[in-house]
Amino acid sequence: MSNVYPPPEEFAKKAHVPSMDAYRELYRRAEQNPEAFWAEVAEREIHWFEKWSKVLEWDAPFAKWFVGAKTNISYNCLDRHITTHRKNKVAILWEGEPGEQRALTYLELHRLVCRFANVLQSRGYKAGDRAIIYMPMIPELPIAMLACTRLGIIHSVVFGGFSAEALKARIQDLGATVVITADGSYRRGKEVKLKAAVDEAVPECPTIQDVIVYQRTGSDTPMQIGRDHWWHELDANATEDCPALPLDSEHPMFVLYTSGTTGKPKGILHTTGGYITQVTAGMKWIFDLRDEDTYWCSADIGWITGHSYIVYGPLSAGTTSVMYEGSLDFPQFDRWWRIVEKYRVNVMYTSPTAIRALIRQGEHWPNAHDLSSLRLLGSVGEPINPAAWEWYHTVIGKSRCPIVDTWWQTENGSILITPLPGATPLKPGSATFPIPGIIPDIVDFNGNPVGPDREGYLIMRRPWPSMARTIWGDPERFKEQYWNKFPGSYFTGDAARRDADGYFWVLGRVDDVMNVSGHRLSTMEVESALVRHPAVAEAAVVGKPHEITGQAVCCFVTLKRGEWNHDELGKELRQWVAKEIGGFARPEEIRFSDALPKTRSGKIMRRLLREIVTTNTVAGDVTTLEDMSVVTRLAAQQDED
Ligand code: WT7
Numbered sequence: 065m066s067n068v069y070p071p072p073e074e075f076a077k078k079a080h081v082p083s084m085d086a087y088r089e090l091y092r093r094a095e096q097n098p099e100a101f102w103a104e105v106a107e108r109e110i111h112w113f114e115k116w117s118k119v120l121e122w123d124a125p126f127a128k129w130f131v132g133a134k135t136n137i138s139y140n141c142l143d144r145h146i147t148t149h150r151k152n153k154v155a156i157l158w159e160g161e162p163g164e165q166r167a168l169t170y171l172e173l174h175r176l177v178c179r180f181a182n183v184l185q186s187r188g189y190k191a192g193d194r195a196i197i198y199m200p201m202i203p204e205l206p207i208a209m210l211a212c213t214r215l216g217i218i219h220s221v222v223f224g225g226f227s228a229e230a231l232k233a234r235i236q237d238l239g240a241t242v243v244i245t246a247d248g249s250y251r252r253g254k255e256v257k258l259k260a261a262v263d264e265a266v267p268e269c270p271t272i273q274d275v276i277v278y279q280r281t282g283s284d285t286p287m288q289i290g291r292d293h294w295w296h297e298l299d300a301n302a303t304e305d306c307p308a309l310p311l312d313s314e315h316p317m318f319v320l321y322t323s324g325t326t327g328k329p330k331g332i333l334h335t336t337g338g339y340i341t342q343v344t345a346g347m348k349w350i351f352d353l354r355d356e357d358t359y360w361c362s363a364d365i366g367w368i369t370g371h372s373y374i375v376y377g378p379l380s381a382g383t384t385s386v387m388y389e390g391s392l393d394f395p396q397f398d399r400w401w402r403i404v405e406k407y408r409v410n411v412m413y414t415s416p417t418a419i420r421a422l423i424r425q426g427e428h429w430p431n432a433h434d435l436s437s438l439r440l441l442g443s444v445g446e447p448i449n450p451a452a453w454e455w456y457h458t459v460i461g462k463s464r465c466p467i468v469d470t471w472w473q474t475e476n477g478s479i480l481i482t483p484l485p486g487a488t489p490l491k492p493g494s495a496t497f498p499i500p501g502i503i504p505d506i507v508d509f510n511g512n513p514v515g516p517d518r519e520g521y522l523i524m525r526r527p528w529p530s531m532a533r534t535i536w537g538d539p540e541r542f543k544e545q546y547w548n549k550f551p552g553s554y555f556t557g558d559a560a561r562r563d564a565d566g567y568f569w570v571l572g573r574v575d576d577v578m579n580v581s582g583h584r585l586s587t588m589e590v591e592s593a594l595v596r597h598p599a600v601a602e603a604a605v606v607g608k609p610h611e612i613t614g615q616a617v618c619c620f621v622t623l624k625r626g627e628w629n630h631d632e633l634g635k636e637l638r639q640w641v642a643k644e645i646g647g648f649a650r651p652e653e654i655r656f657s658d659a660l661p662k663t664r665s666g667k668i669m670r671r672l673l674r675e676i677v678t679t680n681t682v683a684g685d686v687t688t689l690e691d692m693s694v695v696t697r698l699a700a701q702q703d704e705d
Contacts, residue, residue: 068489071490102501103130113310155385196244197222198258276295326586327588521549522570578607593644610652
């Protein structure tokens with residue numbers, strides 16, 4: 065049985081939610097009357113230009129929260145702070161990978177956002193238009209996002225690690241009219257070009273009118289006259305007065321693409337009032353933030369974690385956040401601890417993958433720095449294995465800092481299952497309990513709740529304010545993916561169990577989705593990329609357990625007729641996938657095979673392949689298997705390697 069860590073007394077005394085009794089009381093109130101509960105939170109945390117007529121309209125699975133209300137997210141993140149003691153408080157403490165620093169106060173950030181919003185407005189963009197943001201981790205990325213939300217322009221941030229192909233697919237699906245990008249960025253001391261990918265993608269995107277380019281690296285960047293514009297040139301003529309537009313609470317705010325079980329990514333749509341209400345509330349409940357704290361989330365803004373917990377949550381809560389451009393090992397493996405020491409970071413939020421990568425490099429890196437400012441640690445993206453948890457707790461937190469292991473998804477908008485640091489006794493590896501207002505359950509295939517310690521499917525029984533509203537352009541897929549399996553409930557795609565004390569243990573995905581370094585990647589997406597290569601006949605992809613990244617991409621490939629050099633082709637295919645999707649999707653392993661195991665109906669049996677890469681044997685049920693010898697050969701091949 066694992067250890068249990070009660071909240072340190074000192075921590076609990078000052079915490080926003082100071083005890084399990086306080087948590088239970090909040091939870092009970094939310095459960096009894098969720099609408100009154102969320103209305104109270106929304107009143108307290110958010111500025112509304114106009115109040116709602118109804119808290120929730122639930123036409124399952126389509127929700128409307130704070131019906132008829134008017135608010136603006138950029139206003140909540142900026143304007144409401146600049147009339148308070150926070151006006152000259154630092155909002156973003158930015159550090160570039162080469163070492164530059166910028167400290168943007170709330171007033172300064174407000175000025176820059178207003179200027180850029182005026183740039184967008186002067187080029188004719190307005191509420192409801194779609195903007196693609198393809199930028200590195202520099203302050204202009206949140207500035208562009210906040211300028212969009214100020215005007216009601218729907219943004220879609222595409223992670224800078226995605227390829228031109230992936231960028232193109234997103235622009236096209238969204239019918240975006242403007243791309244906001246940068247010349248490049250720094251990663252491990254090298255320049256990563258971004259504008260070059262835009263140049264490759266945009267010619268096949270007829271909806272695009274403008275490409276706005278921020279100059280980050282100053283390297284040679286060809287500009288297409290009429291289409292491409294330098295940010296600094298447009299900004300030079302912009303005025304600083306740009307009132308935030310009062311938007312309907314259900315106004316579409318952003319679309320973020322995430323992998324599903326097919327080859328086509330899903331554009332998850334989030335809206336305005338419910339999203340900002342729940343994200344803001346969590347900053348206090350979960351990160352226990354107070355005005356004097358310095359907070360750092362190490363994610364990339366291109367993923368949902370960065371949207372909610374680098375940009376919108378922290379700014380709405382009036383926090384000082386650290387933002388870092390580069391990689392954790394540059395110039396060496398203590399970069400993060402230098403940052404913690406330098407800015408006296410109090411609350412740090414990162415991923416199990418990063419923690420495991422750091423463990424491998426040894427304790428001497430963190431031990432060389434003063435980490436005594438830290439008071440709370442967070443983890444997100446995948447289950448954290450107890451060994452990594454213990455290391456994070458003792459080596460980084462010096463056994464003094466609670467760890468919030470936060471479970472949530474792109475579709476959820478904000479954290480749903482997590483400890484509250486001043487209240488919850490922690491069990492390493494468990495995300496513990498739902499936040500108030502969230503009613504999870506674990507059920508069997510027929511939707512019946514399973515008992516304690518039984519594995520089942522993780523579902524949510526009630527709607528919540530920051531939930532996704534639909535899949536962009538495909539409401540049927542939204543229903544089908546999340547709501548049809550267990551009617552009336554949201555299906556997460558995860559397996560979980562609850563122990564006898566009621567703690568939730570999330571076990572991982574039950575669908576054909578991999579989790580690589582905390583990033584979601586669909587097996588089908590990689591398979592479709594592979595079969596686009598002229599040498600490939602068929603491909604089957606599975607996640608293989610990996611010591612650092614949690615899972616790694618493992619591909620089984622059959623080839624078309626011909627003479628192939630497997631070593632070279634293997635390298636080429638790995639590169640090919642990186643080009644088709646992005647570097648983070650690059651397969652760890654390509655295995656060539658004469659055939660793939662299939663059911664009689666022709667479906668690839670990924671379960672067997674998963675078993676092969678995990679255990680190198682096949683023990684499960686194979687009665688539906690068409691050609692058993694294929695499986696045996698695949699398993700045997702591993703022994704030969
Ligand atoms: C999937 C969501 C929103 C966070 C970033 C990833 C897994 C996430 C945990 C956790 C166990 C976790 C789940 C989930 N996951 N956090 N604390 N413990 N599993 O967002 O790309 O939408 O992926 O990540 O499997 O379904 P995402």
